[in-house]
Each structure stands twice: as structure tokens, then as C-alpha cells.
Amino acid sequence: MSRYIARRLVAVIPVLIVVITVIFLMIHLIPGDPAAVMLGPNATADEVAKLRRAMGLDQPIYLQLLTFFARTLRGDLGNSYFLDRPVAQAVVERIEPTLLLTVYSLVVAVMIGVPAGIAAAARPNGLLDRAFMGSALLGVCVPNFWIALILIYFVAVQWHWLPAMGYAPLSSGVGKNLRYMILPALTLGFNQSALIARITRACMLDILQMDFIRTARAKGLPERAVIQWHAFRNALIPVVTVIGVTFAILIGGAIVTEVVFNIPGLGRLLISGILRRDYPVVQGAVLFITATYVAINLLVDLTYALIDPRVKHG
Amino acid sequence: MRTPFGRTSWRNVAYTAAAVAIAAGLLAPAEVAAQKPGGTLRIAILGEPPALDPHWTTATLTEIIANHYLEGLYTRDKNYQPIPMLADGHTVSADAKVYAIRLRHGVIFHNDKEMTSEDVVASLNRWLKVSTYGKALAPKVEAIRATDKYAIEIRLKEPSAVLIPNLAFENNFAAIYPKEVAEAAGDKPNTQFIGTGPFKIVERQPDRFIKMVRHDKYAARSEPASGWGGKKVAYVDTLMWIPTPDPVQRINAIESGEADFTFDATADAYGRLKDNPKVRTEITKPYYWLVMVFNQKKGLFADGTPSGQKMRQAVLAAIDQEPVTKAAVGRPEFYRLDGSISFKEEGKWWVDVPASTYNQKDKAKARRLLQEAGYTGQPIRYMTSQEYDWMYKFALVAKQQLEEVGMKVDLQVVDWATLVKQRNDPDKYDAFTTGIGAFADPTQSVVFSCAWPGWHCNPEADKLIDQMRRETVFEKRYALWKEAHKLFYEWVPVIRHGDIFGLSVMTTSVKGTAGMMRPFFWNVWLDK
Numbered sequence: 059m060s061r062y063i064a065r066r067l068v069a070v071i072p073v074l075i076v077v078i079t080v081i082f083l084m085i086h087l088i089p090g091d092p093a094a095v096m097l098g099p100n101a102t103a104d105e106v107a108k109l110r111r112a113m114g115l116d117q118p119i120y121l122q123l124l125t126f127f128a129r130t131l132r133g134d135l136g137n138s139y140f141l142d143r144p145v146a147q148a149v150v151e152r153i154e155p156t157l158l159l160t161v162y163s164l165v166v167a168v169m170i171g172v173p174a175g176i177a178a179a180a181r182p183n184g185l186l187d188r189a190f191m192g193s194a195l196l197g198v199c200v201p202n203f204w205i206a207l208i209l210i211y212f213v214a215v216q217w218h219w220l221p222a223m224g225y226a227p228l229s230s231g232v233g234k235n236l237r238y239m240i241l242p243a244l245t246l247g248f249n250q251s252a253l254i255a256r257i258t259r260a261c262m263l264d265i266l267q268m269d270f271i272r273t274a275r276a277k278g279l280p281e282r283a284v285i286q287w288h289a290f291r292n293a294l295i296p297v298v299t300v301i302g303v304t305f306a307i308l309i310g311g312a313i314v315t316e317v318v319f320n321i322p323g324l325g326r327l328l329i330s331g332i333l334r335r336d337y338p339v340v341q342g343a344v345l346f347i348t349a350t351y352v353a354i355n356l357l358v359d360l361t362y363a364l365i366d367p368r369v370k371h372g
Numbered sequence: 373m374r375t376p377f378g379r380t381s382w383r384n385v386a387y388t389a390a391a392v393a394i395a396a397g398l399l400a401p402a403e404v405a406a407q408k409p410g411g412t413l414r415i416a417i418l419g420e421p422p423a424l425d426p427h428w429t430t431a432t433l434t435e436i437i438a439n440h441y442l443e444g445l446y447t448r449d450k451n452y453q454p455i456p457m458l459a460d461g462h463t464v465s466a467d468a469k470v471y472a473i474r475l476r477h478g479v480i481f482h483n484d485k486e487m488t489s490e491d492v493v494a495s496l497n498r499w500l501k502v503s504t505y506g507k508a509l510a511p512k513v514e515a516i517r518a519t520d521k522y523a524i525e526i527r528l529k530e531p532s533a534v535l536i537p538n539l540a541f542e543n544n545f546a547a548i549y550p551k552e553v554a555e556a557a558g559d560k561p562n563t564q565f566i567g568t569g570p571f572k573i574v575e576r577q578p579d580r581f582i583k584m585v586r587h588d589k590y591a592a593r594s595e596p597a598s599g600w601g602g603k604k605v606a607y608v609d610t611l612m613w614i615p616t617p618d619p620v621q622r623i624n625a626i627e628s629g630e631a632d633f634t635f636d637a638t639a640d641a642y643g644r645l646k647d648n649p650k651v652r653t654e655i656t657k658p659y660y661w662l663v664m665v666f667n668q669k670k671g672l673f674a675d676g677t678p679s680g681q682k683m684r685q686a687v688l689a690a691i692d693q694e695p696v697t698k699a700a701v702g703r704p705e706f707y708r709l710d711g712s713i714s715f716k717e718e719g720k721w722w723v724d725v726p727a728s729t730y731n732q733k734d735k736a737k738a739r740r741l742l743q744e745a746g747y748t749g750q751p752i753r754y755m756t757s758q759e760y761d762w763m764y765k766f767a768l769v770a771k772q773q774l775e776e777v778g779m780k781v782d783l784q785v786v787d788w789a790t791l792v793k794q795r796n797d798p799d800k801y802d803a804f805t806t807g808i809g810a811f812a813d814p815t816q817s818v819v820f821s822c823a824w825p826g827w828h829c830n831p832e833a834d835k836l837i838d839q840m841r842r843e844t845v846f847e848k849r850y851a852l853w854k855e856a857h858k859l860f861y862e863w864v865p866v867i868r869h870g871d872i873f874g875l876s877v878m879t880t881s882v883k884g885t886a887g888m889m890r891p892f893f894w895n896v897w898l899d900k
Binding site (some may be wrong): 090096098101104105106107138140141142151207215317319330334335 | 420422423428429430431434504507543544563576577578579614616617618621625628629630759786787788789790792794796806818821823824825
């Protein structure tokens with residue numbers, strides 16, 4: 059197992075190098091100038107050029123890339139142009155909102171998706187199946203920013219039940235934190251529950267056709283026990299895979315949701331960084347998100363062995 | 373209660389105190405009972421400011437926030453005219469080259485140190501070295517020195533009428549820091565947020581909030597409040613500046629009670645908001661005039677060739693300002709047509725330009741000028757940005773109008789960061805959109821600047837503006853300003869479209885707002 063993990067970790071290195079290079083080139087090659095944004099609309103061209111020189115942005119792009127690699131290898135992601143702090147600190151400060159939003163959304167997605175998928179599979183083509191799969195189609199099709207705007211308009215603006223935007227850190231209390239996170243988690247989770255529901259249904263239908271299920275029913279097990287203990291347990295591997303992938307997708311989805319709900323997480327950090335061309339922040343945030351994505355995939359692979367004893371890593 | 377003057381009651385004392393306050397003109401009678409200290413005012417702002425050092429950037433957001441914790445020697449009153457703030461007053465030598473400025477006594481910085489002339493000299497020297505407006509003024513300044521603990525002297529190389537207006541302007545402003553803070557910052561953005569303002573910064577969490585609390589040792593002026601000046605009272609205990617980049621969410625935040633005040637709201641929401649009994653709206657004037665800035669260095673509109681000027685004149689002839697300006701904001705309450713480079717609200721500097729000059733809408737003339745310029749359908753690269761919705765909208769209508777007279781317009785829609793970079797490169801565009809706000813003195817207007825993107829390098833205009841800077845008699849300066857307007861419409865460095873107005877939105881508990889060009893929150897209280 060440890061050799062497997064080591065091998066996977068080594069394989070991550072080229073992935074990170076490619077990602078860093080691509081994002082560095084993309085953000086530097088698109089037009090835009092952090093110096094001009096920083097100095098404001100009435101700054102003269104000479105002032106902007108002078109600041110660019112001071113920031114090292116007049117250097118050839120390959121030299122800037124090499125400098126960036128050398129710094130990153132030393133564990134230094136540089137300093138934000140705008141936030142008055144090192145990028146690493148800015149990223150660490152944003153982990154909590156993004157992580158909590160992702161976890162809460164995953165809980166919403168799983169709590170809606172898995173039971174819906176199981177219920178749909180238990181009576182294929184029945185009323186429940188059609189209703190759940192219709193909703194799932196809606197969940198896949200409707201963009202989450204639209205769901206967000208509808209929720210904000212009714213729940214926050216019209217009914218004043220929950221805040222329209224913002225974030226309360228966990229240190230201010232779980233209840234307060236949850237108040238701010240319910241709408242974003244519902245927005246993001248509903249969207250992803252559709253995928254989980256469809257995969258769960260498909261896997262359950264496959265398993266329910268198998269001989270051991272027929273045997274279980276033949277020996278007189280109640281249908282509930284057949285589905286819960288025999289079918290669902292065996293359908294878990296693809297479901298866990300899709301939940302793992304969903305977790306990674308949610309980190310990406312959190313970008314839009316954080317912007318709409320004004321949550322100061324990694325997504326908003328990244329978007330603000332792109333808009334104001336805060337190059338070090340964009341590079342640092344993308345590097346962190348990539349590393350997280352890779353780590354989640356590794357964890358998902360390792361989880362297979364726990365769920366299914368037949369799976370061995372070596 | 374027994375007093376040296378006989379027996380009196382607490383009620384009499386209260387009446388007397390209120391009467392004194394009213395007599396002193398400090399409070400309007402209706403407000404005596406209304407003003408309430410305390411509470412937290414939450415302001416949804418459009419993003420994180422690039423810095424909190426107004427010497428260092430011309431960004432409007434920096435200007436608005438920094439004005440709460442910093443002050444300059446001068447500021448501007450409700451008619452946008454300079455008035456003393458940290459200065460007590462000044463005298464000018466007969467040759468108008470030496471300004472002796474007296475400082476107020478007992479002004480305390482947020483670090484409990486008293487402001488003296490050495491702080492002022494260090495701050496002004498940094499401002500001259502770092503800020504856009506300071507750098508423009510610096511070549512005219514011979515020396516700044518302290519003449520006393522509470523007095524400084526500014527010696528100029530030539531007479532100047534623009535020194536005090538420059539020191540009073542709230543953008544990129546000549547804020548006074550403690551000497552050690554100004555010196556430590558050098559030409560980098562200052563990160564020690566210490567000033568003399570009515571609020572002090574206590575916490576900054578980028579993209580989450582900037583928290584300010586009342587400066588208890590604030591030394592207020594005694595004159596009635598006027599514009600950015602006069603008596604400032606921090607009624608609210610705390611100001612929370614909350615970056616909220618999404619314009620729809622900023623309004624949602626007010627309606628749902630998550631924030632108390634926002635500005636730069638889109639006019640689209642006005643119809644709905646003005647009927648909401650829980651929300652108050654304020655239309656702020658002046659805001660911006662819409663502008664199409666020509667690249668006068670290279671390309672179709674470049675100076676140095678007769679065709680460049682004719683091309684610019686053709687654009688001016690082709691434009692019908694009403695639909696262009698209306699498209700930007702949609703509602704009649706939010707725009708007006710005007711041809712003056714100074715806003716109407718700036719009073720004495722406003723120039724009455726005939727509509728036939730700034731709103732020609734003469735397609736035949738435009739076609740004739742294009743023909744004379746030898747235009748053969750080359751694409752005009754016109755840059756705009758959707759990040760400022762109004763810019764994109766007016767550019768669309770302008771494009772359509774120019775195409776009607778035979779111009780081929782390549783509208784390039786980019787994000788704001790790209791636009792502000794590319795507008796510094798004369799190879800990248802022929803024209804770009806922006807908005808132009810008010811300046812402390814007409815001579816500061818970027819449309820006459822050879823250093824600002826677009827590069828209006830007209831020796832005749834330079835001479836006029838330079839004369840205006842040196843001339844100290846207002847009547848003569850105004851005559852020169854009118855001349856500058858004539859030149860502006862002949863030379864056409866930019867197309868001046870109409871004025872648009874700003875929209876501030878707040879909960880009904882927010883009281884005492886001044887409705888100036890930029891919001892501020894001293895003298896504002898919460899009636900909750």
C-alpha cells in the first residue's frame with residue numbers, strides 16, 4: 059500500500075509542473091496590467107511603466123517563469139500585489155470558507171442524491187423514479203448561479219429568513235456559520251445531487267439484476283434488507299467514486315457560488331486575482347486547488363480497498 | 373443646582389446647551405433630537421481597494437475609504453471649493469510664490485501624537501514624490517519647510533493658483549501622516565494606517581472587511597459641516613467596509629438588512645428601490661461625464677496630420693448625445709446633456725457651451741469631414757469594458773451612430789484590467805471609453821494632459837493651461853478656461869458625451885448623508 063501511495067505521489071509531480079506552467083503562461087499572456095489597476099484611472103503611462111519595472115513585470119516571460127519555479131521550490135509563493143500579505147497566508151485564510159462550503163454542499167448532494175437514486179431504482183419507471191430523475195435532469199441543466207439568485211431573492215430579500223451574502227467563521231459559532239452557509243450549500247449541493255442520484259440509480263439497477271440479489275430474495279429476506287444490505291453495499295464503489303469526483307467538482311463550483319454569495323473563500327480569491335491581475339495569487343490559488351484535486355483522487359482510490367476487500371493496492 | 377448667577381434647573385441647562393449649539397450653527401434645529409451616537413454602519417463596497425494609501429493610487433475606492441482615517445491641510449466644501457482642514461489658514465506673498473500655512477493646534481494622530489509641522493513637511497514631500505497630482509506639481513515647488521512647530525512655508529518657482537486646490541483635492545490626496553510613517557513608506561504603498569481622521573482603522577481582512585472605529589481624540593473644526601470639511605462628528609461607533617463585487621448582491625444586501633449603505637449602484641434598480649419603504653435612495657451629482665478618448669499618438673485619429681483632427685471632428689459631428697447618454701443609465705433621472713468640461717455643480721468653473729457645439733448630430737457634416745480626411749473604411753478599434761456596464765452600453769450606441777455615417781467600428785470588449793493596460797500602448801487602439809469625474813482645479817483635467825492615455829499634446833492648449841496655472845485672478849483664469857473650451861471643441865481630443873449621476877442606496881435608518889460626489893460617513897448616524 060505504501061509503495062502504491064509513493065508511486066502515486068511521484069506521478070503527481072509532473073502534473074503540478076504542467077499545471078503551474080500552463081497557468082503561469084495563461085495569466086501572463088492574456089492582456090491586462092496589475093500596475094495600471096493598482097495606480098488607478100488617472101495615473102499616467104510613465105507611472106504605470108515605472109511600477110511595472112519595480113515589480114519585475116518588464117522582464118522576459120521565461121525569466122519570470124524561472125524565478126517563479128525557483129521560488130515555489132523553496133516553498134515561497136510570493137506576495138500578493140493587492141492584499142498586503144504573502145500568497146501562502148492569503149490562501150490559508152481562505153481555506154476554511156471553501157472547505158466548509160464544499161463539505162456542506164457534499165452533504166446536501168449526498169443526502170438528496172443517494173436516497174433519490176435508491177428510491178428510483180427500487181421501482182424503475184414508477185412515479186418516484188420519474189419524479190426524481192426529472193428533478194435530477196433539472197438539477198443538471200439549471201446553472202447554479204440562477205438557483206442562487208432565486209434563493210437569495212425569496213429566502214433572503216423577500217422573507218428575511220437567511221442572510222443574502224457574507225460569511226461567519228466557525229470561530230463565531232456553528233449556528234452563525236450555518237446561517238450564512240445554508241443557501242450557498244443548497245445552491246451548490248442541489249446541482250451536484252443530480253449526478254449522484256443518476257449514478258446511484260444506474261448502479262443499483264445493475265446490481266438488482268444479479269444472481270445474489272435473486273438468491274437473497276428467494277431466501278425470504280425483506281425487500282428493504284435486500285436493497286440496504288446487499289444491493290446498496292455492492293453499488294457503493296462507483297457511488298463513492300462519483301462522490302469523490304463530486305467533491306473535487308464542488309471545489310471548482312464553489313468559485314461561482316462564492317462570488318454570488320460574497321463568501322471570502324479560495325474561489326473569490328481566484329476570481330478577484332484574475333480580474334485585478336494579481337499574478338502571484340492566481341498562481342498560488344490554482345496550485346493549491348490542483349494539489350487538493352489530486353489528493354482527493356488519491357484518497358478515493360484508497361477508499362476502494364476499505365469498501366471492497368477484493369480491491370488490493372500494491 | 374446653585375450657580376454663581378443664582379438658582380437654576382437642569383432643564384434650563386439643557387435648553388441653554390441646545391440653544392448654544394443651534395446658535396453656533398453646529399446643528400440644524402430639526403437634527404438636535406434626531407442625531408444618535410452608536411451602532412455599526414456596514415457599507416457594501418465594490419471590491420478590495422488596491423491600497424489604503426491615497427498618496428500612492430488614484431483609485432476612487434482608496435480615496436473614499438482613506439478620507440475617513442486621513443485628512444489633508446485643505447479639503448473642499450459643498451460647492452467643491454477649497455477650505456482649510458488641518459490648516460488654520462494661510463497667507464500668500466505679493467509675488468504669489470510663497471505660501472505661509474498655519475497649522476491647527478491640538479490635532480492628534482491615531483497613535484496619540486500631536487500633529488506638528490515636521491509631520492506635514494514629511495507628508496507633503498512624499499506626496500510630491502509619489503502621487504500623480506503631486507508629481508505634476510513638484511517641478512513648480514522650490515522647497516517646503518517648517519517655520520515653526522505649527523507653521524510651514526511652501527516656496528514656488530513661479531506664481532501658482534493651483535497649489536491650494538491641489539492640496540484640497542480628495543483623490544490621490546495630500547494626506548498628512550506622522551513623519552515616521554511617511555518616511556518609512558517611501559515610494560511603496562504605506563501599510564501603517566495612522567492619520568488624524570474621525571475614524572481609525574483597527575482591522576483589515578482583505579476581501580472580507582475593513583473595520584474602523586471612532587477616533588476618540590479627534591479634533592473637530594468648529595465651523596459648520598460643509599462638503600468634506602467643517603465640523604466632523606463620528607456618530608457611529610464602527611464602520612465596516614465590506615467588499616461586495618457583485619452589483620446585484622450589493623443591493624440585495626441592503627434589502628435583506630446585511631448592509632446599511634452602498635454606492636455606485638446601477639440605475640436599473642432605481643424604479644424598484646424607490647418604491648421600497650425600507651430603503652432610501654440618493655442620486656449623487658456630479659458623478660462622471662461619459663467619454664470616448666482618441667489615441668492622438670498613432671493611427672486614424674493621430675495628431676500631426678490634418679486628417680487626424682478631421683476624423684475626430686467627424687466623430688463629434690456624427691454623434692447624437694441624447695441616445696448615447698441615455699443608453700448608459702436608462703432613466704431620465706440619471707443623466708443630462710452638457711458641454712462644459714467642468715460640472716454644473718462646480719459652480720464658478722462651469723462654462724455654457726451651446727448644444728450645437730457639443731451635440732451636433734449632423735450626419736452630412738460628418739460624412740463630408742470623413743471624405744476630407746481621406747477615410748476609406750479602415751476599422752476603428754474602440755475599446756470598452758463590461759465591468760462598467762454603463763461604458764459598454766454607451767459605446768454600443770456610439771458605434772451604431774458612427775457606422776451610420778460610414779465608419780467601420782471594431783468594438784473591442786475587454787475586462788477593465790486589459791483596457792487600462794492597452795490604453796497605455798498607442799499601437800493597440802484608436803479610441804477607448806471611460807468616465808471623467810470632477811477635479812480640484814480645471815487645470816488638472818486629464819483631457820488636457822499630454823502624459824495621460826490618449827496623449828493630448830497640443831502646444832496651444834498646453835500654453836493656455838500653463839497660463840491658467842500661473843494666473844491668480846479668478847476672472848482672468850475663467851476667461852482662459854473659456855478659451856480652453858473653444859480649443860477643446862476645435863481640437864476634439866475626446867468626445868464629451870453627457871453627464872451621468874451616481875446612485876447610493878441605504879436603509880431608512882441611515883441619516884445625515886450629504887449626497888456629495890463621493891460618500892462619507894462622519895456626521896452620519898443610525899436611527900434604529
